[in-house]
Amino acid sequence: MHHVVLDRWSRGRSFIHARDARAKLAAVVALLVAIATVPPGRYEPVAAAWALVCLAAALARLPVWGLAWRAALVLPFSAVFAAMSWLSGDPARGAALAAKSYASAFAVIFLLSVTPFPELCRAAEWFRAPRMLILLMQFIYRYLFVISGEAQHMWLASHCRGGSRGARFRAAAGAVGVLFARSYQRAEGIQRAMFARGFRGRFETLAARRFGGADFAFLLGALLLIGAARAGGGWLWRR
């Protein structure tokens, strides 16, 4: 599964993997803003930003083609609107939509490939995201695997009994009802178990991460390169 692969990549060892999640999150958001503010009809800054992420992925020893392939998930949606723009007589805007959305998705996949999701959540909490939302995201991410597995088992069981393809509407609704019941009961059990182990609405960590000099240097360097890509992408392209 897509997120299992990203989770494995995010636990790698490299200079970029070792940086503080706050620095990486800030750098990627700056890159996204740089891409989003490129006016329609200009592709060089978008290409320069994309090349910058490719370079960072290579430095982090990540498979660049794997990232590129996964970022293509965004293309079906972009292609529909690119086609709409093209049919409405503005092919340049259509191409810009596809290029910008692809480069942005590539940058976000790169962030997830060098930062474990729980660390990203802690960084978001540091940036003042509501704690309840962060906790919810961590629980959803954790139990996504479990409940999806349960749904797949149910689908397989129904398939073995000759259901599935021609499944009647009521049977599918019943499956959702049963999945809800199982999830709810599991959730109540998990809640009781966590409460018994001392959970009071907060994940305790053994040591808080320090934002060191290397993290500061990484963020500064990234921001300078992003600024250069945004401002000078055209100049580099023409050379």
Added chain:
Amino acid sequence: MHIPDGFLATPVWLALDVGAAPAVGLLARRARQDFDESRIPLLGVMGAFVFAAQMVNFPVAPGASGHLVGSALLAYTLGPAAASLVMTAILVIQAFVFQDGGVLALGANIFNMAIAGVLAAHLPYRLLGGRRMGVFLGGMLSVLVGAFLALGQLLLSGIPMKPELLALSAGLFFVNAAAEGVITVAALGAIRGIRPGWVQEISPPGKRELWLFGGAAVALAVFGVLIASPLPDGLERFLEEAGVAARAKALITTPFGDYEAAFFRAGWLRKAAAGLAGLALISACGWATGRWLARRRRA
């Protein structure tokens, strides 16, 4: 419809991000009143349930299937504030982990699906006292409102779309929304059958709420028409471009043609009176249908 990054104009995504941030903070505070923080595991697992439920396909027409979106179902089981917060968390995970929707476009997606979508699901359910029709309308509106808001934001960002393409998109949205309504009714019925206590029972709206909604409807009918765009809507523009509008003939003349009351002289009064008359007419039709249905049920 999840909007990716690179689609929205900077003022649009920036304004929606700035607006969504405090709204999510408020939702978190409101949700904490219903679910204290030690019960977050329950909400988290229910969020994971929505992801998994989206894998179950429903046959909606011969050769076509759809899947649950889930915001209405969450609103009817967890309550609107908690459902909004769970939907927000799902949207953030979808943006970061599954590339479904953008990071800078999160404000727009949260506003469309987690805030307006859940509210649109909750209102008919609340107003119709949790009846099956309210569940259907809520499921349908949750998808429809989110999709049309997204389409509006894309148009506002200058993405060109031909009227016929817009009409086609609107048609597809209606089909999807109707499927969501039917699926929500069926799934909620199945959940009620397993354990009725899991569904939030709603008492019929009180007099205060009815006055509030009535006042809002009157205010919209009187003042909304004054700020409405004078430009033709998508279908009218399409008909104009196709040359059909020029050949159209009015078979009957009415006192409220073109949404203006002919018997007033001042422009604003003509529009306001037409809006108010329309509201009165629709309310009367609704009241009469309700009475007739109630009498049939008693018989």
